Amino acid sequence: MLPTFFTSETASNDVVERSFTVGGVSGLLWTPASPSAGLPLVLVGHSGGTGKRAASVVERARRLVAGGFAVAAIDAPGHGGRPLTETDEREVAAVRRALRASEPAGSIIARYTADVAERAVPEWRATLDALLEQPEFGDGVPVGYFGLDMGTGIGVPLTAAEPRITAAVFGRFRHETLVETAGRITVPVGFLLQWDDEQVDRQSGLALFDAFASREKSLHANAGGHRETPSFEADDVVRFFTRHLHVATAA
Amino acid sequence: MLPTFFTSETASNDVVERSFTVGGVSGLLWTPASPSAGLPLVLVGHSGGTGKRAASVVERARRLVAGGFAVAAIDAPGHGGRPLTETDEREVAAVRRALRASEPAGSIIARYTADVAERAVPEWRATLDALLEQPEFGDGVPVGYFGLDMGTGIGVPLTAAEPRITAAVFGRFRHETLVETAGRITVPVGFLLQWDDEQVDRQSGLALFDAFASREKSLHANAGGHRETPSFEADDVVRFFTRHLHVATAA
Numbered sequence: 001m002l003p004t005f006f007t008s009e010t011a012s013n014d015v016v017e018r019s020f021t022v023g024g025v026s027g028l029l030w031t032p033a034s035p036s037a038g039l040p041l042v043l044v045g046h047s048g049g050t051g052k053r054a055a056s057v058v059e060r061a062r063r064l065v066a067g068g069f070a071v072a073a074i075d076a077p078g079h080g081g082r083p084l085t086e087t088d089e090r091e092v093a094a095v096r097r098a099l100r101a102s103e104p105a106g107s108i109i110a111r112y113t114a115d116v117a118e119r120a121v122p123e124w125r126a127t128l129d130a131l132l133e134q135p136e137f138g139d140g141v142p143v144g145y146f147g148l149d150m151g152t153g154i155g156v157p158l159t160a161a162e163p164r165i166t167a168a169v170f171g172r173f174r175h176e177t178l179v180e181t182a183g184r185i186t187v188p189v190g191f192l193l194q195w196d197d198e199q200v201d202r203q204s205g206l207a208l209f210d211a212f213a214s215r216e217k218s219l220h221a222n223a224g225g226h227r228e229t230p231s232f233e234a235d236d237v238v239r240f241f242t243r244h245l246h247v248a249t250a251a
Numbered sequence: 252m253l254p255t256f257f258t259s260e261t262a263s264n265d266v267v268e269r270s271f272t273v274g275g276v277s278g279l280l281w282t283p284a285s286p287s288a289g290l291p292l293v294l295v296g297h298s299g300g301t302g303k304r305a306a307s308v309v310e311r312a313r314r315l316v317a318g319g320f321a322v323a324a325i326d327a328p329g330h331g332g333r334p335l336t337e338t339d340e341r342e343v344a345a346v347r348r349a350l351r352a353s354e355p356a357g358s359i360i361a362r363y364t365a366d367v368a369e370r371a372v373p374e375w376r377a378t379l380d381a382l383l384e385q386p387e388f389g390d391g392v393p394v395g396y397f398g399l400d401m402g403t404g405i406g407v408p409l410t411a412a413e414p415r416i417t418a419a420v421f422g423r424f425r426h427e428t429l430v431e432t433a434g435r436i437t438v439p440v441g442f443l444l445q446w447d448d449e450q451v452d453r454q455s456g457l458a459l460f461d462a463f464a465s466r467e468k469s470l471h472a473n474a475g476g477h478r479e480t481p482s483f484e485a486d487d488v489v490r491f492f493t494r495h496l497h498v499a500t501a502a
Contacts, residue, residue: 195461195470206457209472210446218481219446219472223465230469232494236487243483 027074040245045147051080067238113153142245167244175208182211189217278325291496296398302331318489328370364404393496418495426459433462440468
């Protein structure tokens with residue numbers, strides 16, 4: 001018998017996937033088939049132009065669940081089949097034009113993402129409210145956030161606004177629209193950059209890392225282009241959350 | 252019965268430590284008590300003002316041996332009780348004066364280290380020749396180098412000159428005296444910086460990372476001062492060498 005919150009459930013390779021809807025926004029929760037008590041929760045934000053079922057989201061969920069975490073993802077506004085506003089349509093067209101012309105799309109993406117984030121942050125917070133009412137999460141369950149690209153553009157204002165998020169991994173994003181908000185974040189931060197990123201200017205990415213007020217923050221910059229983050233970084237993200245969220249559970 | 256190359260041997264906690272001397276330079280070799288065949292070798296360079304028995308060297312050796320590596324360390328010229336040249340004495344005094352006066356010592360340290368490195372590189376190469384003749388190392392054993400601070404000032408020219416070193420971890424050093432040599436290094440490089448390093452200017456450290464010609468290179472920059480590199484980075488160095496040296500063994 002499914003609790004009414006979850007609308008479907010599948011299981012494979014020791015991972016249980018359940019779908020849910022909060023305020024009209026559909027999401028997925030992945031948990032270990034045999035979860036231990038006090039399971040920490042990591043919210044995963046997808047990149048632009050994808051959705052909660054993007055291969056990168058599912059792959060992160062698989063690794064995090066294997067590491068003893070629950071993982072939740074929702075579709076951002078205008079993503080994953082959700083309707084586009086006029087602004088969404090105009091901005092998406094502008095991004096596509098720039099990419100087709102091999103022109104720098106970074107500042108258009110940053111402007112568009114800031115608009116999406118204003119709508120996405122309250123949706124994530126409502127989702128978190130609803131998830132933490134489920135019986136698998138006790139009081140004071142540690143919560144983390146992990147998102148690159150647009151997932152950072154949404155995750156930085158979300159983490160600044162949401163005191164329940166106590167550790168976060170961001171990256172591959174410019175500083176201009178986020179630097180002020182990043183300066184209000186004090187929780188441990190992991191940050192991923194690509195040293196030869198053709199979309200994110202190196203100094204701008206470094207400036208965003210610099211902006212976080214966190215006492216504990218770690219930058220990982222790897223040689224290669226925007227989409228060439230090495231797969232070993234995904235395992236390192238699991239270790240990052242193990243250090244910061246599992247420790248909180250034990251305390 | 253000890254082979255004649257090694258002059259003493261002790262063992263504790265599954266680590267065997269043996270001392271040796273090559274060309275008047277004394278060194279230590281740490282190996283697992285029950286080594287597997289094709290044991291990769293990591294050369295560890297100590298920081299300025301210390302020697303082969305520095306706590307940081309012994310701690311790295313302990314973690315690397317537990318990860319299935321042999322580790323060797325030697326005293327740099329003028330270090331670990333070795334005699335000082337007139338240049339050494341003058342430069343060490345200049346560094347101490349600067350540090351006492353809380354003045355930036357980085358450029359003095361870089362100049363002094365370049366002088367030490369000219370003498371240290373042939374010593375390391377002779378040590379490697381001698382070690383690889385020992386029966387625990389077969390033909391084509393993978394060799395790595397790991398050194399921060401002065402260990403980078405010596406390790407960069409060593410790695411550029413020594414084709415047997417196929418992966419290296421450096422860090423916490425300025426770029427000026429090393430940038431040209433770093434541009435001749437193409438093996439995988441790990442690089443550690445401290446984001447708030449009071450001794451190594453941030454942009455200068457980033458410029459050194461940028462200078463390596465390696466297709467595979469990863470920068471880890473952590474919040475905090477020169478001596479505050481988090482201990483989890485030592486475990487990550489073991490994973491770096493496992494990726495790059497154990498893979499070579501299996502090939």
